[in-house]
Amino acid sequence: MTAEFDDEGLPRLPALANSATVESLPGLARVVGTAALNTAGWGMKTTARNWMRVGRAATNRDEAVALVREVGSYVGAVGEIARQVADGVPVGTALLNAGEALGGVAERSRADVQGEVVDSRPTSLRDRGQELLERSRDVWSTDNRHPAFDRILDELAPDEARILVMLLKNGPQPSVDIRTGGPIGMVSSQLVAPGLNMVGARAGLRYLDQVPSYLNNLFRLGLVWFSREALRDHLEYQVLEAQPDVLEALHSVKFAKVVRRSIHLTPFGEEFCKEALVDEVTATRPDLPEHLDPPKEVQG
Structure with a gap:
């Protein structure tokens, strides 16, 4: 039949x-x-x-x-x-x-x-x-995890996970650009070294030379963003500006100036860290540092 x-x-x-x-x-x-x-x-x-x-x-x-x-x-x-x-x-x-x-x-x-x-x-x-x-519309569903989290885990290097956890626990990190200064720099300043930071050392990374690539990937995934605003704690920048790579960039030109920036987790990045990279006790700590929200033009 x-x-x-x-x-x-x-x-x-x-x-x-x-x-x-x-x-x-x-x-x-x-x-x-x-x-x-x-x-x-x-x-x-x-x-x-x-x-x-x-x-x-x-x-x-x-x-x-x-x-x-x-x-x-x-x-x-x-x-x-x-x-x-x-x-x-x-x-x-x-x-x-x-x-x-x-x-x-x-x-x-x-x-x-x-x-x-x-x-x-x-x-x-x-x-x-x-x-x-x-x-x-499923009112019975209790799974509020973003479906992209599983994919993101597949696209992260181990060092990148350490960066995210460090940002969650330690808060936004200082970053500096080195540009040409002096009288000419006031008219036409040129970028000498962008985005110098201490993220690799503070997160205990294995491959310190890969930090720029790591941060670019985290930005691509929507987990971090780079603010043009400086952190309130200027002591953070004094430590950073004494690092060998920053001093080398400063001494590479006759006149140089430091432009202070900062690195933050996005709200999406904070949620991802709490869901995937830390335990529940850490995720619910009320004293976790706050990160600035990216402006609308950064959010796309």
Whole structure:
């Protein structure tokens, strides 16, 4: 016999004919629907829309019938319930039996029948967008982690993770640009050495010469930003300006001047550090240093 499929590619079920089963709704929908949500099969299709359908099925008979038919399309639960009820099995027992069956049977989709292997995720951008919006309406969801965090972890070097933790715990870091000064510098100042800092030493990095690349990558990922404003603690700059690389840049030209800058975590970077790089105790410390928010033009 040739299998028939519905619009979603699932085996089509016959209409519910058993009056006892129909009269048990919407209680049937609540039990079978809840059981189905915990199976691998229907769980792959679980969205905010499906959760809301289970809620509506508790009070709406038509929605309950439609929901049970859909759930049953994976495992034949409706037909089995109808058969058991017709044989005199109490409705409650039949429902429990169906719940157990749903827990151990995998999804049977069009791909299974035709022997095909397909990706269960939406294929078009519009479908993926609709799925994302459905998830945004899922009031039961407790996962507030940004989906980009997993990808970001794959794009970080170990030293870069140390930089982020240091910024979270120690606060914004001083940075200086060395430019030409003197009378000519007042008219046309040229950049001699940009973004000199002590981030590598303070974070205990393994590859100190890679600090510029590390910071560029962290900026690319939206985790840090470079402010033109100086830190309030000028002692920080006195220590930095005494470092060998800063002194070398100052002495490389006849007239030089120091322009003070600072390096901050973005709000997104702070959230990422607290979610992925430190323990819960550290993440909830009330005394963590504050970072300035980037201006709108930096945020893009």
